[in-house]
Amino acid sequence: MKIVQPPSLKTRKRLIAVAERRLTPHEVREALAIPLTNSEREESLSLIRWFRRRYPTAGERLAYVRRAYRRWSAVQEA
DSSP: OOOOOHHHHHHHHHHEEEEEEEOOHHHHHHHHHHEEEEEHHHHHHHHHHHHHHHEEEEEEEEHHHHHHHHHHHHHHHO
């Protein structure tokens, strides 16, 4: 089993900076103007169908999101 090393502090800081960067209105319009391909659309719909089968009720979906948020928050604090 291969052990994956976490990214360095410098890399984490760069990733956070990129992820939290504010886009300009022009950048948002440019990104939204690019249509999804048929394969991207089908992949998205497939993931949505899976998620809805896996978590069929609103309560189950909210419970999943709460668990996921706790995991994501723990990673941010690390």
